[in-house]
Amino acid sequence: MAKNIKSSAGIFNVEFGFVSAAERASFAKNLAVMLKSGLILTDSLETVYSTTKGKMRGVVEGLYKAVSAGESFSAALERYPKIFSGYFVGAIYAGENSGTLSQNLERVAKELAKEAELMSKVRGALIYPSLILGATISLGIFMAFYILPKIIPMFQGMRMKLPWTTVLLINTSNFLKAYGWQTLLGSALLAFGCLALWRWPKTKPFTDRLIMNLPLFKNISRHLNTARFCRVLATMLSSGLNITESLLISEKTLNNWYYRQALAQVRLAVDKGGRLSTILARQKKLFPEMVVRMVAVGEQSGHLEDPLYYLAEYYEEKVDEASKNLATVVEPLMLLIIGSAVCFLALAIVTPIYNMTGNIR
DSSP, X not given: OGGGSOOOTTGGGOOOOOOOHHHHHHHHHHHHHHHHTTOOHHHHHHHHHHTOOTHHHHHHHHHHHHHHTTOOHHHHHTTOTTTSOHHHHHHHHXXXXXXXXXXXXXXXXXXXXXXXXXXXXXXXXXXXXXXXHHHHHHHHHHIIIIIHHHHHHHHHTOOSOOOHHHHHHHHHHHHHHHHHHHHHHHHHHHHHHHXXXXXXXXXXXXXXXXXXXXXXXXXXXXXXXXXXHHHHHHHHHHHTOOHHHHHHHHHHHOOOHHHHHHHHHHHHHHHTTOOHHHHHTTOTTTSOHHHHHHHHHHHHHTOTHHHHHHHHHHHHHHHHHHHHHHHHHHHXXXXXXXXXXXXXXXXXXXXHHHHHHHHHO
């Protein structure tokens, strides 16, 4: 059956691009179905390869080659850290050691599907404001380069005192006429630089703190990180990993710098024999009282996964609610900005014309 997978030179060293959570979820689900049907892992990977497209197809090829060469499946997944998170690898590692690989793959597929749905809701709340902002910028560029150059000469020929709005408009038009393309290029470079700086690991403490304290985004950030922590920890514990290993994987899965630092401290304290609920209570700014109480209940009952799954569902609903509130607040704010820009242009253009007609009378 190996002939069905084409050979690629150096496939183990290839860095693949972005693969969505939905694609990873589909891969895990399809592989689980193949394993449950009785196929061995290599045959299952080959079957999944035949139904996979795009960048994920090359990834499955690399996994097949690694497993065929004698590597464990979890070790093969670690070759693609940009695609398979520590959460994914940890669940597979636990499944290999406990003999529950297909069940763990199903669990991972379910959780990845939930993650994709959650992130889709967050992005969806920002689509409309982004479209409005883009339309405003496009309108401004059109006015600056095509409309204003035809109107400004008329105002400059008036022998009368112009209002400050018109003077500002004339100066802006003259500046853009002289340095228009330089301004556009500089703005694009500035935006690219800000984005690169935002993603730079050394600025994470600043950018993550900023997001956690912005009025419109702080609830989404805190609820999203709490939900992800609870769901990953519950999944890892259900997969058969111990609490220390589960906390380590949860720490690597979260993107927020402060949550990662907090979980590193929590993991070290738990490894020394501390209770998880007691240690989480020391991180009041990151983990709400409800999380601490529910974890304590889980520790007493001996089934920590159940309250963690409940908390994950609860805070995911909070993220959904906060996303809707974000859209509700941002939409009128964007309309206010656009209205102000239109009002300024109207005053700058109409006021001198009105004054000129008044003088003629």
